[in-house]
Amino acid sequence: MPRVVRSTVIAEPVETIWAILRDFNGHDQWHPAVAESTIERGQTADRVGCVRRFRLADGSELREKLLTLSDADMAFSYCLLDTPIPLLNYVAHVRLAPVTDGDQTFWHWESRFDTPKGREAELTRLVGEEIYNGGFNAIRGHLAERVR
Amino acid sequence: MARVYISSVIDAPVGRVWERVRDFNGLPRWLPLVRESRIENGEPSDRVGCVRDFRLQNGDRLREQLLALSDYDYFCTYSILESPMPLTAYIATLRLTPITDGDRTFAEWSAEFDCAAELAEELVTNIGQNVFQAGFTALKRQMVA
Numbered sequence: 001m002p003r004v005v006r007s008t009v010i011a012e013p014v015e016t017i018w019a020i021l022r023d024f025n026g027h028d029q030w031h032p033a034v035a036e037s038t039i040e041r042g043q044t045a046d047r048v049g050c051v052r053r054f055r056l057a058d059g060s061e062l063r064e065k066l067l068t069l070s071d072a073d074m075a076f077s078y079c080l081l082d083t084p085i086p087l088l089n090y091v092a093h094v095r096l097a098p099v100t101d102g103d104q105t106f107w108h109w110e111s112r113f114d115t116p117k118g119r120e121a122e123l124t125r126l127v128g129e130e131i132y133n134g135g136f137n138a139i140r141g142h143l144a145e146r147v148r
Numbered sequence: 149m150a151r152v153y154i155s156s157v158i159d160a161p162v163g164r165v166w167e168r169v170r171d172f173n174g175l176p177r178w179l180p181l182v183r184e185s186r187i188e189n190g191e192p193s194d195r196v197g198c199v200r201d202f203r204l205q206n207g208d209r210l211r212e213q214l215l216a217l218s219d220y221d222y223f224c225t226y227s228i229l230e231s232p233m234p235l236t237a238y239i240a241t242l243r244l245t246p247i248t249d250g251d252r253t254f255a256e257w258s259a260e261f262d263c264a265a266e267l268a269e270e271l272v273t274n275i276g277q278n279v280f281q282a283g284f285t286a287l288k289r290q291m292v293a
Contacts (some may be wrong), residue, residue, distance in 0.1 A: 009157055098153075101154065101281060133249070
């Protein structure tokens with residue numbers, strides 16, 4: 001079972017980053033891969049168990065379920081329910097921590113999943129680079145834009 | 149219960165930082181505050197349960213017991229058995245996490261303890277700044293060298 005881990009440091013206080021990331025329906029506002037997102041059945045995005053249904057820029061549709069949300073630990077977990085990309089049993093964990101030395105944010109994003117035989121490398125790269133590193137860079141850009 | 153939390157980014161791969169901090173008897177090699185240290189009963193310093201008996205530059209003496217050590221998760225947990233500080237039930241954890249972006253290290257050092265309410269603020273500041281932050285500042289300098 002492949003495991004993907006990416007982590008970075010963002011030059012903003014942890015509260016700023018958590019305010020953006022804790023919105024399970026907000027990823028269409030900042031992640032370049034996500035075109036639009038809604039929470040099913042009119043639930044709020046901080047209700048554990050809620051499902052986000054979203055479309056990627058290429059039109060494909062995914063559904064993900066919120067498994068854990070912790071304001072105490074500034075962390076959340078989610079799994080994929082439906083996806084055209086063959087990521088099976090996909091569970092991801094996001095966690096933030098303050099860097100007290102400099103008032104910055106440590107951001108850790110990891111997942112485990114199964115893939116069809118022979119596609120591990122391709123899908124591991126897709127998740128780690130396009131989704132996670134792409135997300136890190138997008139948040140930096142998003143914050144820079146907000147300041148402007 | 150009082151709580152201390154200090155974290156920092158060290159510009160070196162996690163393996164290198166861990167190599168420096170995992171030795172429970174190695175404080176004099178990286179923490180400027182500590183003058184000398186020994187492990188009681190001639191035990192190896194990576195034996196969980198071992199006790200370090202060490203002296204600070206100012207002559208203060210402390211004894212601390214290793215409660216947990218993980219080469220997999222890069223953390224070390226210990227308690228204070230004896231110290232001149234007016235506190236009890238002190239348990240601390242030093243934890244490293246790789247930062248994949250730039251192959252650096254996220255270092256966290258936290259502690260919880262009981263003390264008289266009017267002493268909490270001073271103890272938290274003292275431990276946080278003079279021990280934990282001073283340790284990270286020293287590590288940052290040493291890892292560049």
